[in-house]
Amino acid sequence: MAVNKLFFRKTIIAGTGLFLCLFLIVHLSANWILLLPEETARELYNSYATTLRENLFIKSISYILYAFIVLHVIYALLITIHNRKAKPQKYVVNHFLQNSTWTSQNMGLIGTMILLFIVVHLANFWVRVKLGMGEIIELDAIGNLDVYEVTFSLFHNIYYVIFYTILMIPLGLHLNHGLKSAFKTLGFYHKKGLRISAKVSLIYAVIISIGFGVIPFFVYLK
């Protein structure tokens, strides 16, 4: 029998989502280097960035990461289109907040905000550092590309500081609902385990969103 489209698409969303959750842990831990004093942070951060670009294993993981982001977005779009068709007419009055959270009802909207964030974020860093487009990046004292300077100058623009910090709110909301739902979609149904996974998702979402959200402010104040 053919694979159930409804389940297959959700499984892709859940699987790619879990991978992206793991990625965010690695990304955040490295980015906390930016909170260190400048003399330590610059060299450490630039060496780390060079390792990421040059290590073959990390390079291959990064291609999986790009593919998973694209898959997550495409399948979210397919699911949304299908779901809209399944519910073509809305209620005149619908008090959905009395039976569910705003986040769970608006994952598509929140996801779109995160996608906008990713596009801006990639344009600021990935396009300049990896593709070498835009303003030339200088080398630091030990010969690594000075990615720290890219971050430092970006986060001395208050508009970017606000943008990067505010967009961490939808990220946190998305992660909280997405992570606990992913476990269920992948067939984890132990009741006590699901209660624990809901708490873990909340803690994870708070750490990731606040963890990323404070970085622009700290760098701005340096």
Add this chain to the structure above:
Amino acid sequence: MKVTFKIWRQENRNTKGAIKEYKVDGLTEDMSFLEALDHLNELLVLKNEKVIAYEYDCREGICGQCGVFINGRAHGPHDNITTCQLHMRSFKDGDTIVVEPWRAASFPVLKDLIVDRSAFDRIMEQGGYITAKTGTAPEANAILIPKEVSDSAMDVAACIGCGACVATCKNASAALFASAKINHLNNLPQGHPEAHKRVQEMTYQMELEGFGSCSFTGACEVECPEGISITNIAEMYAKYTKAKLFG
């Protein structure tokens, strides 16, 4: 007690419907919501107007017929009840009450507040049963079932197929209904021989009927008159994967 009803009126599935307003006096707080609608219909008969079509049968919360969307909630403002268990004391004198039919592409409106829920029947036809010889009742202890297994099966067997899960779901997903029916039989020894086939065929039919995906908003378990938990949906996913791998 006096209220204003704003009710969806639609002649048949091919015509466009609209909300129509009715000011109704002479209600009491002790009336059930369906009795209030009966009262309104009597007034419409006296005025020689077409009565409002809505479904009901048992009026004691077990048949699943009376599903309507009341003031933005499936079965009205309270959690885990049917419309027939809703009383006018849940509203205040002078309130406006908006009543709409279930909204889902798979549940087309037949007339006013009545929708066609035969999509559920077609899902049931794909495996919502066990294949067994008929005849005299078998010996009760021939198949021993642990209490916790029979309890968990009973929890989901309680599903009355009212469709509130689909109605309240933003995606019109039938996952709670399907999972209840699948887990009920698949968790019992009598359901084991057809377990893999059941979960695959019933969920495939669910897809064919045009229901949406489950987003785990949790709205369905709040509106379900039997309080069936969404963990059943996760269990159905696990059973489906197992069936695909080993079935």
